[in-house]
Amino acid sequence: MATFRSLWRGFGEALSGVVSNSVMSVASISTVALTLLVLAGFLLAAVNLSHVAGVIESQIQLRVYLDANAAEEDVRQLEAQIAGQPGVVGYRYVSKEEALERLRGYLGEDQDLLEGVEELNPLPASFEISVLRPDLVERVAYELQGRPGVDKVSYSAEVVRRLLEVTNVLRLGGMTLALLLTGVTVFLIANTIRITVFARREEIAIMKLVGATDWYIRWPFLLEGVLLGLAGAAVAALAIAFTYRWLLDMFYDRLPFLPLVTPQPLLQKLSLVLLGLGALVGVVGSQISVRRLLQV
């Protein structure tokens, strides 16, 4: 079997198919690109949010606020208890003064808000506690709650949970939207290729008469679909790479402390995923339009 020549024939015919109905081809490529862009956008947002959530999780996980009138004895006992909790990897005492100092740091130029408050210093002293694993946070918090000298225990799990919730919503929303758009894309590719199929219907009928196998007939159309899908994916990958780098630069300027995911290797992996999806969409679209043709 001269398989290689058949493969080459496929490339030529696929390319001429793309070129000869250029309007539909451009439309298909654009929808593939748009679909994959939406998908990639949501994916990047979700990846970054869960990254941020992870970083927050790994930072101070637990804070025990001390009662303003806590006796020194109580504080010393509490410290011992914190040190003795299983899973606690580190802790630090933050005095009232230090807390105020930090607040000053956060406020930056808005120092005047503190006027009159400074002498009173209503900020409580606290212990910052790091725990080995995020899932231990709640147990440790429960243990320390209500001990003498303890006013309140707060932990970042709440923030983390919220963030993860948002991430999940983003993921779900992104997937749903991408799925819908994928439907549109497959439909458009199928239609584009149907035009080529229609233009070649005589040729195909004769091919079948003289004994061409289904795969021989199908191959050029399959390639045409894959070409359309890959072209769209390439456009999407380039666009998302530029946009993401631009957004990162912007965030670094405005919110330098936000722990965002670096472009490499994230974008590289994402591009591969996009190209794979593009090719897949092309295959499905072309097979839909060719399947009916090959019946009988």
Place this chain on the structure above:
Amino acid sequence: MFQLDSVTKVYPNKVVALSGVSLTIRRGEFVFLVGPSGAGKSTLVKLLYREELPTRGNILFEGRSITRLRRSQVPYLRRRVGVVFQDCKLLPHKTAEANVAFALEVTGAGAREIRRRVPAVLELVGLADKARAYPHELSGGEQQRVALARAIVNNPAVVIADEPTGNLDPQTAWEIVGLLEEINRRGRTVIMATHAKAIVNAMNRRVVALSRGRIYRDDASGVYDDGYL
């Protein structure tokens, strides 16, 4: 070669094209299928190269059932059966030799084989000098010769011609039939569905006459008989 066993074909629109047709065609035969329009000639021809499947009954080709043939096997049947139509079905943007080569290409034949066999069959049908001509540059008879060349280039066991002379003047029609006779003389079975009374009568070959989807007559050396009309 072909064995039809009480074959019935009913189209989805309820038209009964063939009912209970049994027929045996042996290797090397030259058979005319005759009958008025709508008698079922075209349907019978389509069943033979499996363009259509019978509603009931069985068809054997070279001892194997083509009604139970798997879809993936159909292309290999088609390579054993060369088909020619009234309207030639040539590709307009391909030259005569490219049209013939096309039938070889789809079977995966190599370039050397194509270069060897295409000129040979064009020579056989008397078109060696018009190999580079496009269909619109050829006369009706010449186009039909190209179609014949394409039908035999894969070296099929049988050539089926559905009204191959329908669009041709009598002189040209005779030339085409002469070619079919030559093809038959070289050992291939030929089945020709036709209206051409003069040709059928002069050839003195087997005639299978169809009327209203049934075999009306089957004579080993017959004539075109209008009696059943």
